Amino acid sequence: MSSSIANETVGSASVREGRTLWEMLTNTYVLYFVSLAGFFLLWDRVAYLHVFGDSLARPHVVAQKLYMLSQVKFAGTNLAGHIWVSTQRVLIGFGLASVIAVPLGLFMSLNQYANAIVKPIFDLFKPMPPIAWVSISILWFGIGEFSKVFIIAIGTFVPCLLNAYNGIRLIEPELYDVVRVLGGSRKDEIIQVSFPASFPAIFAGLQISLSVAWTCLLAAELMNARDGMGFLIKRGMDTHDPALVLGGMVLIAAMAWLSSLLISLLERKACPWKRSIENL
Amino acid sequence: MTAEPSPTLKIHCEDVSKTFIQKGHIGVPVIRDISLDVEENEFLVVLGPGQCGKSTLLRIIAGLETPDTGYVTLDGQPIVGPGPDRGLVFQGYMLFAWETVMGNVEMGLKLRGVPKHERREVAQHYIDLVGLTGFEKHYPHQLSGGMKQRVGIARAYANSPKVMLLDEPFGQLDAQTRMFMQKETARIWEHEKRTVVFVTNNIDEALFLADRIILMEGKLPGRIKREYVIGLPRPRDHAHKDILELRAMITAQTELVL
Ligand SMILES: Nc1ncnc2c1ncn2[C@@H]1O[C@H](COP(=O)(O)OP(=O)(O)OP(=O)(O)O)[C@@H](O)[C@H]1O
Numbered sequence A: 001m002s003s004s005i006a007n008e009t010v011g012s013a014s015v016r017e018g019r020t021l022w023e024m025l026t027n028t029y030v031l032y033f034v035s036l037a038g039f040f041l042l043w044d045r046v047a048y049l050h051v052f053g054d055s056l057a058r059p060h061v062v063a064q065k066l067y068m069l070s071q072v073k074f075a076g077t078n079l080a081g082h083i084w085v086s087t088q089r090v091l092i093g094f095g096l097a098s099v100i101a102v103p104l105g106l107f108m109s110l111n112q113y114a115n116a117i118v119k120p121i122f123d124l125f126k127p128m129p130p131i132a133w134v135s136i137s138i139l140w141f142g143i144g145e146f147s148k149v150f151i152i153a154i155g156t157f158v159p160c161l162l163n164a165y166n167g168i169r170l171i172e173p174e175l176y177d178v179v180r181v182l183g184g185s186r187k188d189e190i191i192q193v194s195f196p197a198s199f200p201a202i203f204a205g206l207q208i209s210l211s212v213a214w215t216c217l218l219a220a221e222l223m224n225a226r227d228g229m230g231f232l233i234k235r236g237m238d239t240h241d242p243a244l245v246l247g248g249m250v251l252i253a254a255m256a257w258l259s260s261l262l263i264s265l266l267e268r269k270a271c272p273w274k275r276s277i278e279n280l
Numbered sequence B: 001m002t003a004e005p006s007p008t009l010k011i012h013c014e015d016v017s018k019t020f021i022q023k024g025h026i027g028v029p030v031i032r033d034i035s036l037d038v039e040e041n042e043f044l045v046v047l048g049p050g051q052c053g054k055s056t057l058l059r060i061i062a063g064l065e066t067p068d069t070g071y072v073t074l075d076g077q078p079i080v081g082p083g084p085d086r087g088l089v090f091q092g093y094m095l096f097a098w099e100t101v102m103g104n105v106e107m108g109l110k111l112r113g114v115p116k117h118e119r120r121e122v123a124q125h126y127i128d129l130v131g132l133t134g135f136e137k138h139y140p141h142q143l144s145g146g147m148k149q150r151v152g153i154a155r156a157y158a159n160s161p162k163v164m165l166l167d168e169p170f171g172q173l174d175a176q177t178r179m180f181m182q183k184e185t186a187r188i189w190e191h192e193k194r195t196v197v198f199v200t201n202n203i204d205e206a207l208f209l210a211d212r213i214i215l216m217e218g219k220l221p222g223r224i225k226r227e228y229v230i231g232l233p234r235p236r237d238h239a240h241k242d243i244l245e246l247r248a249m250i251t252a253q254t255e256l257v258l
């Protein structure tokens, strides 16, 4: 009797050990590392073997390029300067659009007259891809800062407004009944239900807008710019410098990722009830 | 309906009918000619199968819908809209996901401008009463179904309504939790007596809780079919012979097994 128990214990212990090794290998972070290392290795090999001729730079060459640019001035400013110029354009365009579009979207969904007036115009412009505005904005505003900010603002306006609008539209109507039954007014319904319930949708809209903003920025800077990350890419293209093109791409991606992280952090602050969903 | 209204009459519905105009349809009559009285501190259960206008009747008493014909009075005053004198517990919980348990329970008091310190105290009392002590800072999604509905009940109670209206409050719970919540409801009601209108499609629930059962017709438009006074002492036992007798009687009256 006791020996059989002992045998079982030994058996299960060895099974568990085997499992631990397997678990270690299949640990998510280990897999992340394997996947990334594999990617960079593949990139390096493909570049080294000149699969795309000489138009693909090896990863460490891209890194060196970025380091070099951070040390010396290139087209009037160093790397930090280029990053900052682009970021400023995004912040201003995105900021302007969201400050107008979110309240407008909320207002439209709360007021049927505002909705009836704005919605047809909005629906007219909605399907227009934002990049289509690049040429016309250069015609209108020239090649200065304003035309770039304008493109970004136009592009980000739509998702900001749409999400704020739908965020309120999709609220369970019975939640308003709760407020009414508890003795609340129409104003209470808006403050206690409409606003907080639409927060997650608003933040989702901001996230989409932000990624649109970086796309628009790139389009605007590729068309014409004397500085910024898009300019670096364009210059790399013109001078056939693949390391510069790739470096610019990596930078834009990094900035887009960083800014989206920032919005996520803001959302956690604004919607603590959602944070606990993620932490569960 | 010729007799003098009794001095303890709380709610009076007189020939209430309601027809909804649904998109692309002619009007759907949902309830027709419903007349009923609820005495002060009476536990009235409205029993009926799915889709017979139970929620609509309750929403009319709550003042969220207006009847097409007939009227409802509370303490002799006609009901013209929702108000804090009637607490409603919703069929689908309807908690504020962005508020904690405390935030949900104190909402009514907050809306009526009760100072924070005071409303916290009242809300805490009802959170304790429904057995959620320690969960004040939890958000609704962190609670089980039974706990969510406790919040719904506490939220309605905290507003100190004269009348509690409960719309199939335990419809989404499993049988075990449901039975437990029925006991809890009886306990809370014994503790803080209120006039209650409790809607359910569950005959055992009705027999366990009711002073009086209003049995609804099993199809639209909803009408009152019969009335049963349940004069049995509490706490009740589902397997008690009087209960089983009543159960058989009511079941015989309904086409569907409830
Ligand atoms: N606001 C409304 N507009 C249109 N139709 C409605 C409305 N409210 C209810 N109805 C219709 O009335 C019918 C009965 O609704 P009600 O919710 O009152 O029944 P119920 O007995 O509570 O049903 P359940 O058991 O499913 O809760 C439903 O079929 C629904 O289609």
Ligand SMILES: [Mg+2]
Residues within 6 Å of the ligand: B054, B055, B056, B091, B167, B168
């Ligand atoms: Mg219902």
